[in-house]
Amino acid sequence: MEKLNSVYEPQAVESRLYSWWRDAGYFQPAPGEQPTYTVVLPPPNVTGRLHMGHALTATIEDTLVRWRRMCGEAALWLPGTDHAGISTQVMVERQLVKEGTSREQVGREEFIRRAWEWTREHGGIIDRQHEALGASLDWSRYRFTLDPVSSRAVREAFVRLYEDGLVYRAFRLINWDWASQxxxxxxxxxxxxxxxxxxxxxxxxxxxxxxxxxxxxxxxxxxxxxxxxxxxxxxxxxxxxxxxxxxxxxxxxxxxxxxxxxxxxxxxxxxxxxxxxxxxxxxxxxxxxxxxxxxxxxxxxxxxxxxxxxxxxxxxxxxxxxxxxxxxxxxxxxxxxxxxxxxxxxxxxxxxxxPLPSDQWFVRTKPLAEPTIEAVRSGRTKILPEHREGDYFRWMENIHDWCISRQLWWGHRIPAWHCSACGKITVGREDPTACAHCGSTAIEQDHDVLDTWFSSGLWPLTCLGWPDKSADLQRFYPTGLMETGWDILFFWVARMMMFGMYFGGDVPFRTVFLHSMVLGEDGRKMSKMRGNVVDPMELIEKYGADSLRFYLSTMAGQDQGIVFSRARVEGYRNFCNKLWNAARFALMNLEDFGPEELAAYRAQVIEKADVGPLAIADRWILARALETAIAVDDLFSQYRLDLAAHTVYQFVWYELCDWYLELAKSNLREGAPPADRRATQGTLATVFDLVMRVLHPIVPFITEEIWQRLPRPADAPASLMLAPFPRPRTRDGEKVLELDGPVQRVGAILAEEGTLRAREDMTALVELTTAARSLKAEFKLPPAKRVEVLVRSEDPEIRARVARLHPLVVHLAKLQQLRLMEPHEAAPKEAATEVVRGAEVILPLAGLVDFAAERARLSKDLEKARKEADGLTAKLQNPGFRGKAPADVIARGEARLVELKGDLERLQATLTRLGG
Structure with a gap:
């Protein structure tokens, strides 16, 4: 079994794994009859670079796509870029100005050539940045809004709308941008x-x-x-x-x-x-x-x-x-x-x-909007968060005709020809040679191009090959999800709904999930002028893609502005390091535990739901891992990536790493009974396998790197991204997990009497250990100092549990001994007490504490805390301060005051214990 490096280095792992996934074709949907799940990436500007909004979008979509892929669906995530009509034209015009010329001087044909040259030179940067983030996009189906497939689709859409009387030319007042003309x-x-x-x-x-x-x-x-x-x-x-x-x-x-x-x-x-x-x-x-x-x-x-x-x-x-x-x-x-x-x-x-009057092209939107309103009302397309549906209805019910012509040269040129002989217009799928009305050859194509949102409104269709009835269109349309920022609900989502239903015959997506805007650390919209822009690539290079993805996942459920926090990205880098070190510990203790041993463990414990051979900690962690997997699957299905990330974080950090791994050491040590060692090894391998599967959609790189080294059956998938997600099913009335290998009888395992007892024992173990540790910390005793701790309870069941857990509490809390007091035995006079459910945990203080010195220290700490609390209270009650201070400063002050009040209560209680 290949060992993990002593330190996790994302830069050495991420690009290697991504290249392997991509080259192996794992991002492409598998052929077959399985259900499909399609997502189209909102196309960024072809000359764009990854910003935090892009990173949030890609993280959410990739997490959901990876999850669905692991759930056995033919998951297709479609990439592409937008030609960005105004933005690209502005960039090329600036370049021409530097050369001392202009677009009018070089002419339309030369300008278009320059624009394509600019696109080839500067395009593609954001695609490589999406790769660095780990986006499992099917690059073999890449689309560009000006490529031949898209161009044909745009022309067909315009002509069909014109033929149906939904596109027209009129002299109206329009919004004129004099800077971009x-x-x-x-x-x-x-x-x-x-x-x-x-x-x-x-x-x-x-x-x-x-x-x-x-x-x-x-x-x-x-x-x-x-x-x-x-x-x-x-x-x-x-x-x-x-x-x-x-x-x-x-x-x-x-x-x-x-x-x-x-x-x-x-x-x-x-x-x-x-x-x-x-x-x-x-x-x-x-x-x-x-x-x-x-x-x-x-x-x-x-x-x-x-x-x-x-x-x-x-x-x-x-x-x-x-x-x-x-x-x-x-x-x-x-x-x-x-x-x-x-x-x-x-x-x-x-x-x-x-506002200027002008001849422009318009789309008559009311006939297009009405079916989309009904589609959302009837639930054919669901908008999340649900309150955004109200925004959608208000806009669509009061929609104005859409001005689609732009006085630019870069874009889809309007396929309409004006006749100077009869003054009429010819619109065609092919370039005409004469006027369709009078036959004159004195015709000239309209100089305008179409609004960029016209071509991007067709995006779900063109990505799948429309207007041809391609195999992809028939298999993957309608798409499953449109995930994007709430701020383009009307710009883009509404237009895709109108075009999708009109041209595709069905809603373009079943669910619209709208995320919020990522704000700078100062709580304001990111802007280069404000200097609060955060570059995702800089964060990836410093902390790794997984750390940034985990952070963004925890923020994905918010419907308000997301205030960026670099400190939290660093915090999730620490989580990745903790996971890596935990995996190193597990793998070092699984070197003699291979596929055969794993198969034997699964056959007894997993397939038969027989937890009898397992220790208390093993039963507990297996049950909690199964429950966590089920909870995360349910939260993913609700688009609550934030709660899913929080759930698995809590399990890994606190339950798996802080408690179980420490308890597992006794059965993994040299000289432990072989049966006990094998049972703990099987639990360790099974739990880590579950954790990697559950975490993989959020943090794909580190989980793949670890999973590749875990013991697993010979017929297991080559990549974790192809491994089944631990998704619960009901079989013969019983809840099971259908993973590779034996069916995991999760319902039976969780309901087994030994599991239930183990969970109660672990709850008591955590409480007893935490109480003993807290008492030692309260009096500044070193954590490793061996002391005697007493437990008093008259409940026979609790006394039996304490006796059963005695060696584990002594080990975890580093005690000299844990003594169960007799029912009517008096507690020592000089002692500190913590109350847990049904029991008192008592620390005798005689010989451990200099009472006079401790009372002096506590009095000093109490006075210092009281002075800080009084000063902070006065400041927060000052109207002048509250009127001028930023909201985050006030919030931090209020949070600190709550902490101080807790400190004052704790210090006073401890001082009272010592007679102060």
Whole structure:
């Protein structure tokens, strides 16, 4: 049996094991009739690098995929990347600027060539980083949203939607990102509240001395006003409807219209300026009242030729300042009030978007959304956490048509050709040579490309070969799980639902599991500008992939922001080291325990549920290992990776390592009875096998490395990732675990009388040992100091148990002796006592403690703790401190105060025992 190195070195293990798994084809689903489980990886940007959100996604998905694979399902995890239309175009344009040129100068064909060159040079980095994390993706089925398969699917989807009347071209107001020079959909605009102003402007009423005072948050757009709206029921203005006002600065005369939809009589002055070209609400007013459309802001975000000459070429911010000054000079500025603004920012470039009128392509979404709403309501697709379903319904029930055209060159070019002869549009699956309406050859392809979310909305379909009826599509669609961040529920999940049902004929996934955002250690969104970004690769290099994965698994159940903690990653590195050292101890004691001995143990203990040959500790740890395996399987099925990780952590660290391994030493020592040694060796091998299987989905590398060295049957799978997960089944009315080898009769083992008694004995053993250790620690006695401890109880059953456990307590607590007191024997006068269930554990103090010195020490500690508690209480009760201190500082202070109160009670109780 090959030994483990003395120290676990992730760097020496992880890349070697990953290459073996990948090259052996273990990531590919097995052929056959077994149930399928499919997950598509949310495609990261092709030029992206792994960040903590990616790492969380990959950890959750890989854990679930590995678990399902071990459960015997044909698990398929599909990788790929997104061409990232805006992001990639921005990167290539920056490169061109450095070369002293631009995309317009090099032309579209050369620009596309450069973009592909950039993609080949910078793409693939994140794929290698996913490998470093241990992601068991089927790389043989890799997709890219601009590859031939995806491109064909995107074109088919567009054409089919167009033929069905669900894609159309229209002149509408859209969100314009002047920095990247493209239209955006509503979802790509992030609305943020900021401080602004409300300007009150006086518009003279034509042919009278009256003025209408309008209130606006954008005075620069008044240059493009084409009406003033009032409420038709407002007695202040009803008589003015149908007349005209004269715009200050331009002299243009515009009508006063009555509009009950736009105007709130109680807001501002009750009169609203109408700029249809630069406000979404005003655009609708313009359509209702047939108003002119005067565009005064161009696509560069500057004022154009429709504005008075003195304002042309100014940016929006510059124009606002200049227009306000000019209005004040003209006497048209009545007053300015502070006002909260809700501004729309481009998620891609961060600039404030401009509403601009434009010819764009749209998807009619309501007919697509309705079936998906029903699918979620009926449970065909389940959204977790469940309260996110409400968000989904609110969005889908109020969905707007989707602007899908982008004024970019990198992406899927819209397959539509405009005819200069008849003005009509030809859309086709193949490039046409003539207009389908008039036959003219004077046709030109639309210059725009499709929104990146259009192609990624087809992702579950294109990953499986749609529009062809491929074998993969028929076997693996619908997929089992879509796991992603809650923040793209509408961007991506909703669009996949619409396209999946429309084109695939069924929901694209059975479950949507939404995780939360990983925040920086300061509790804020990670940002390079804030300097709080954490690089997962740096953590993997320092602590190993398993440590990072374990940490992320423990955070996977939170629905709020996940505040990153480097200290906790380090803590799980310590867990991996503890597991490694425990495995080294086990393997050193299993060198003479091979497949034959393991088969004999399993045949008697596991297959027949005969725990008779096992010691108390062996029965207990076997039962707890089986229970832990069952609990983890159940928690995985509920997507509670956090609780699963916590459950197995507690078992391994405290029960297996801290208690069982110490107890097992007596039966493993040289000279122990051979039957006892074999029984403990069998338990040790079985429990470690169970632990490796249960932990493998979360921490695949270290578990594989250990499992490869454990004794196992000759016909066992070559890799742990192919070994059966300890998943409970019911057979003939009995709960069993169907692993390789004999069926584990877990129900019978857990219900066996000897197991039940052993568990009660172990509970008592832990309590007695802990009490004895605590008493020694309370009086600063060295842990190794051998002392006498007394136990007093009048319960015959408890007395019998203490007598039975006597040698184990003496060994674990390092006692001189453990003496069971007679029922009516008086306790020593100078003694300390801990009460456990049904018994008192007593430490005689005579000869062990200098009472005067101990009382002085305790009094000093008590005063120090009291002073700290008083100071902390005063600080936490200070409104000034609570109003300014960060929430995490207050939380730490409150937690420390709870600790101090416990210390004060303990110190006072101990001092009282010593007569202080």
């Amino acid at each position: 493209t239209a955006l959909s509503d979802l790509e605009v992030e609305h943020r509240e900021s401080d602004g102003s409300l300007w009150h402007l006086a518009y003279p009423v034509e042919g009278s001395d009256d003025v209408l005072v309008v209130a606006t948050t954008r005075p620069e757009t008044m240059l493009g006003d084409t009406a003033v709206a009032v409420h038709p029921d407002d007695p202040r203005y009803r008589h003015l409807i149908g007349r005209r006002v004269i715009l200050p600065l331009t002299g243009r005369k515009v009508p006063i219209v009555g509009d009950p939809i736009l105007v709130d009589m109680n807001f501002g002055t009750g009169a609203v300026k109408v700029t249809p070209a630069h406000d979404f609400n005003d655009f609708e007013v313009g359509k209702r009242h047939d108003l002119d459309l005067v565009v005064v802001i161009d696509k560069r975000g500057k004022l154009n030729e429709n504005a008075p000459e003195r304002f042309r070429g100014l940016s929006v911010a510059e124009a606002r300042e200049a227009v306000v000054a000019a209005l004040a000079e003209a006497g048209a500025l009545i007053k300015v009030e502070p006002h909260k603004l809700n501004l729309g920012y481009s998620q891609r470039t961060g600039v404030v978007c401009e």
